[in-house]
Amino acid sequence: MELSELLEIGQQERTRQKPIRVHCCTSTGCQAANSLGVKKKLETAVNRNGLSDRVEVVGVGCMGCCGRGPLVQIDPENLVYEEVTPEQAPSIISGLKDSSVVEAQPGDPEHPFFTKQFKIVRETSGKIDPERIEDYIAAGGYQGLHRAIGEFTPSEIVNEVSKSGLRGRGGAGFPTGLKWATVAKAPGDRKFVICNADEGDPGAFMDRSVLESDPHRVLEGMAIAAYAVGASEGFIYVRAEYPLAIERLQKAIKQAKKYGILGTHIFESQFDFKINIRIGAGAFVCGEETALMHSIEGKRGNPTPRPPYPAQSGLWGYSTLINNVETFCNIPAIVTNGGDWYASIGTEDSKGTKVFALTGKIRNNGLIEVPMGITLREIVEEMGGGVPGGEVKAVQTGGPSGGCIPASLLDTPVSYDSLAQVGSIMGSGGMVVMDNQTSMLEVAKFYMEFCRSESCGKCIPCRSGTVQMYHLLNKISDGEATEADLEKLEQLCEMVKHTSLCGLGQTAPNPVISTLRYFRHEYSELLQPETINV
Ligand SMILES: Cc1cc2nc3c(=O)[nH]c(=O)nc-3n(C[C@H](O)[C@H](O)[C@H](O)COP(=O)(O)O)c2cc1C
Ligand code: SF4
Numbered sequence: 001m002e003l004s005e006l007l008e009i010g011q012q013e014r015t016r017q018k019p020i021r022v023h024c025c026t027s028t029g030c031q032a033a034n035s036l037g038v039k040k041k042l043e044t045a046v047n048r049n050g051l052s053d054r055v056e057v058v059g060v061g062c063m064g065c066c067g068r069g070p071l072v073q074i075d076p077e078n079l080v081y082e083e084v085t086p087e088q089a090p091s092i093i094s095g096l097k098d099s100s101v102v103e104a105q106p107g108d109p110e111h112p113f114f115t116k117q118f119k120i121v122r123e124t125s126g127k128i129d130p131e132r133i134e135d136y137i138a139a140g141g142y143q144g145l146h147r148a149i150g151e152f153t154p155s156e157i158v159n160e161v162s163k164s165g166l167r168g169r170g171g172a173g174f175p176t177g178l179k180w181a182t183v184a185k186a187p188g189d190r191k192f193v194i195c196n197a198d199e200g201d202p203g204a205f206m207d208r209s210v211l212e213s214d215p216h217r218v219l220e221g222m223a224i225a226a227y228a229v230g231a232s233e234g235f236i237y238v239r240a241e242y243p244l245a246i247e248r249l250q251k252a253i254k255q256a257k258k259y260g261i262l263g264t265h266i267f268e269s270q271f272d273f274k275i276n277i278r279i280g281a282g283a284f285v286c287g288e289e290t291a292l293m294h295s296i297e298g299k300r301g302n303p304t305p306r307p308p309y310p311a312q313s314g315l316w317g318y319s320t321l322i323n324n325v326e327t328f329c330n331i332p333a334i335v336t337n338g339g340d341w342y343a344s345i346g347t348e349d350s351k352g353t354k355v356f357a358l359t360g361k362i363r364n365n366g367l368i369e370v371p372m373g374i375t376l377r378e379i380v381e382e383m384g385g386g387v388p389g390g391e392v393k394a395v396q397t398g399g400p401s402g403g404c405i406p407a408s409l410l411d412t413p414v415s416y417d418s419l420a421q422v423g424s425i426m427g428s429g430g431m432v433v434m435d436n437q438t439s440m441l442e443v444a445k446f447y448m449e450f451c452r453s454e455s456c457g458k459c460i461p462c463r464s465g466t467v468q469m470y471h472l473l474n475k476i477s478d479g480e481a482t483e484a485d486l487e488k489l490e491q492l493c494e495m496v497k498h499t500s501l502c503g504l505g506q507t508a509p510n511p512v513i514s515t516l517r518y519f520r521h522e523y524s525e526l527l528q529p530e531t532i533n534v
């Protein structure tokens with residue numbers, strides 16, 4: 001397909017679209033609140049009001065403000081309605097003629113929740129129908145891939161990604177360009193690209209939302225990566241708990257193949273790339289890259305020591321590029337706008353944007369995409385609207401591998417280095433706000449219990465250490481522990497951190513370490529005095 005043909009598909013789609021688009025969120029969060037019922041009523045009302053020649057109801061992906069769903073947004077006026085019920089839906093359509101009749105609760109598109117966002121990954125989430133490739137193409141989709149294949153050599157693409165400063169969004173923050181360069185240089189003519197969509201952190205739903213809202217962006221990012229590193233086959237590893245994401249991905253792959261955007265001779269070039277979906281059974285450890293690859297190979301999902309890294313010896317021993325969903329979603333924009341453009345957003349060590357799942361004791365919860373460098377205070381107090389009826393006590397980032405940052409450090413900017421300096425991590429994007437009623441010991445226990453039950457059991461420090469640490473945390477919260485137990489807990493944290501085989505064990509003590517760093521008194525006040533044996 002020539003670029004002109006791609007642009008023509010987009011043009012035809014824009015001509016087909018009606019001047020007024022009533023967007024109704026059909027992602028999992030809003031579906032759980034009956035958005036499909038709302039959508040049906042909106043469609044009926046459009047017909048009843050005789051508006052079908054200029055109004056269309058479009059099922060779109062997540063708009064971000066998930067806690068206020070079902071959400072309905074009207075373009076081009078940019079009116080937003082929150083918590084819409086099927087009963088209120090007809091009044092929204094009647095409101096196109098007379099706004100005074102609308103019964104639904106209006107939202108505020110000028111709220112910092114929306115205005116402080118910078119959308120690259122989620123640029124078209126909530127604006128396009130994720131089940132229609134034409135809608136993605138009309139919004140500029142697949143132009144990055146076309147440009148990559150038509151205008152750049154593979155090594156030029158790798159250079160652009162290196163220049164962008166993009167770091168992996170799966171948690172570890174490894175420089176993406178360096179990883180791509182290693183795979184590109186690896187010997188052998190068979191290579192793989194894997195998209196890690198396992199997303200097992202409690203509280204995290206960024207990747208699920210992107211897959212449900214904009215599956216073609218993930219495919220486009222993967223295809224550009226495959227071209228750059230010389231791979232012709234890819235896998236998306238996604239958990240079975242994400243049925244809607246899987247369904248939309250399957251549809252998207254089928255549509256892309258139909259247009260010759262995936263498969264053989266992509267855009268009439270010599271480049272071939274096919275994508276397979278592999279469905280995981282939901283074990284947290286299967287998100288770890290070596291375990292994930294074993295799972296794809298049909299083996300038990302246990303991690304193995306690195307080196308060798310996947311780039312050296314990955315799937316079935318071949319050099320493999322593995323990146324997170326969000327990492328891939330940044331790629332089309334980097335190719336289209338250039339690595340320098342991307343590097344101009346964010347901070348010295350953290351370029352671009354980051355998607356967070358903002359949850360917990362917060363007024364506005366949902367998904368946000370913010371420029372790196374924004375402070376936690378701006379996110380929590382301005383965008384999130386603060387804690388309803390209370391005060392922020394701490395913000396947890398990085399899930400079970402992360403830490404709790406106290407309210408006194410809310411002015412910390414969001415970047416890999418600054419979050420690490422305060423004892424947490426960027427992680428994959430979970431951000432849980434805690435109020436002053438929250439027991440930090442209970443928080444530490446919650447994450448330790450998670451790691452204890454998700455430990456694969458392969459190595460003793462993690463298998464046994466997480467059980468022992470969980471036991472000690474319970475002993476403390478039951479008021480049966482002494483200072484010696486607390487010391488033992490701290491020793492175990494160090495031992496498990498330094499001797500576990502994979503990232504699960506290596507980071508499992510982090511929630512304990514960070515709560516001890518800032519909230520030690522909550523542990524100490526529960527300790528029993530030492531009994532002295534005479
Ligand atoms: C226990 C564990 C779970 C992980 N889960 C995920 C996950 O769900 N998604 C993900 O992208 N990375 C996950 N990772 C990180 C991956 O091992 C790997 O670093 C990542 O997929 C690389 O992609 P990136 O460079 O784009 O971040 C996990 C790591 C560990 C140790
Ligand atoms: S650290 Fe834990 S999850 Fe990782 S290999 Fe060892 S037992 Fe398994």
Ligand code: FES
Pocket residue numbers: 025026027028029030031061062063064065066069070071366
């Ligand atoms: S799921 Fe509907 S706004 Fe996020």
